[in-house]
Amino acid sequence: MVGGGRQTVRVADTSARRAPTPWTAPTAKEPVATTFRLPGSKSMTARALVLSAIADGPSTLRRPLRARDTELMAAGLRAMGSQVSTLDDDRWVIRPNPLAGPAHIDVGLAGTVMRFAPPVAGLATGTVTFDGDPRARQRPLGPLVGALRSLGVRIDSADSGGLPLAVHGTGRVAGGEVEIDASASSQFVSGLLLAGAAFERGVVVRHAGPPVPSAPHLRMTALMLRAAGAAVDDTTPDVWAVQPGRLSGRAWIIEPDLSGAAPFFAAALVTGGEVTLLGWPRTSSQPVDRLRALLHEMGGEVSLGTEGLTVRGTGAVHGLDADLSDVSELTPVLAALAALADSPSRLRGVAHIRGHETDxxxxxxxxxxxxxxxxxxxxxxxxxxxxxxxGAPFQTYDDHRLAHAAAVIGLAVPGVEVDDVACTSKTLPEFPALWSAMVAGS
Known part of the structure; x- marks a missing residue:
């Protein structure tokens, strides 16, 4: 039930109903030594899908991530009228069409879908409803809903300001300036910016509140908007402006997913081995320098060569004292390393991850x-x-990053029993097979 004082809309219960998949994390008997290739970045894939859906011509995504989150984003855009072909794993094709409802979008547990798709729905003609997994109704969304209302979008929401939602689009969004507290998620800002060029007056987003987390994701948003032809000004701290204008369809080459690679790199530290991620670009919109510094401080050696990004273990894992506010998605893997380190660690600046897939x-x-x-x-x-x-049972709470943490610890501790490894399908369905092959040396 959606209620915001304007209209009440019934939406279907889209809760995930899959059986959990128990998994014993494999223990490494020798240093791992592997060279592997990961699918594309979830963050880049999601942004490229949104920008392509509101562009003025066709776009392609090369080497995108096919996982639950990105499939839900593609399905949501398709429901609003965009032609999104994902038949070829290596090349997705998006042909924009006029956006329209009625439509329903299942956000699953994906922050990108629940925060990037509603601004796009404001551009549609007709009503678009949103709902997702039970935990999704608890994830922060209110600041984005309030911002869209102030920009001229009619939205009904739950009393909490979050899911379920109904966006009543009129085919246009006035846009303009808006103030928002984005301290719970940088995705509030990114969602407004990604659709902002299609607003009649563009959008100027001013953040008021504690620091915005995950700043590298905001830089990625600005870079990808510019690549699509948008005029973006992010030179003033906590202010982002996108001028109104047409976005161009283009070919997007999606980088490998750095967050998805983190547990594999951690395996090199835990086992004293060597792991190379193939296809890493010389320059990246992802926070590779920050990850490199963190792994180095914990005892790893990180280098970028012609093959890709390589992490070598030195036979020791050291404790870490770090503010992770800009790379909070790495917290579970770094916490796992910290539990295996030779000295204490303090991981801070991540209060906002209490509102992620789980606390x-x-x-x-x-x-x-x-x-x-x-x-x-x-x-x-x-x-x-x-x-x-x-060794002991390890609960994942339907959170893929918790499963990654358990896998890292299991390298050194026999008997770590993960209650549900299938939750990794959210961002990397191949994770259990890739991980087991790495540990087995195949």
Missing amino acids: RVAALARELKALGADVTESHDGLEIRPRPLR
Whole structure:
């Protein structure tokens, strides 16, 4: 039921109903040594899909990520009228059409879908409804809904300001200036910017509140908008402006997913091995330099060569004291490394990940303690003091990053029983097979 004081709309229950897949994380008997290729970045794939759907001509995505989140985004745009062909795994084709409802969009548990698609729905003619998995109704969305209303979009929402939603599009959005508190998610800003060039007056977004997390994702949004022909000004701190104008269809080459590679790189540190991610570009819109610095501080050696990005373990894993606000998606993997390190760690600046697929701070503290780690949970992070770990059940809470953390610990600790490895299908369906092959040396 959607209610916002304007109209009440019934939407279907789109909760995921798949059986969990238990999995024993494999333990490494020797240093891993692997060279592998990952599918494209989830963040780049989602942004390219949105920009392509509102462009003035066809676009292609080369090497996109095919996973639950990106399939849901493609399905949502398709429901509003865009022609989105995903038959070829290596080359998706998007042909924009006039956007229209009635349509329903299942966001699953994807922050990108629930925050990027509603501004696009404002450009449609007709009503577009949104709902998703039960946890999706708890994820922050209110600031984006309020911003869209102030820009001229009629939206009905749940009393919380979040899902389920009904966007009543008129085929146009007035746009203009809006102030928003984006401290819970940079995706609030990105969602407005990605659709902003199609607004009649463009959009100027001013952030008011604690620092916006995941700043590299905002830089990615600005870079990709410019690549599509938009005029973007992000020179003033906490202010982003997109001028009204037509976006061009184009060929997008999607980079490998850095967040998806993080657990594999961590495996090199844990086992003293070597892992190379093929196809890494010389320049990237993803925070590769930050990841390189963090892994180096924890005892790894990171280099970019002709083949790709390589991480080598040195036989030791060191503790880390770091503000991870700009790379918060790495927190679960880094927490797993910290539990196996030779000195204490403090991971901070990540209060906002309590609103991700699960409360990641609380979930990590609970599951690491169950394995025997000494963990103190704070409002914005974790303090982890290593001690001998033991095998035990590890709950994922339907969160792919929690499964990644369990896999990293399982390399060194036999008997880590993951309750549901299938949750990794959210961003990398091949994860269990790739991981097991790496550990087996095949």
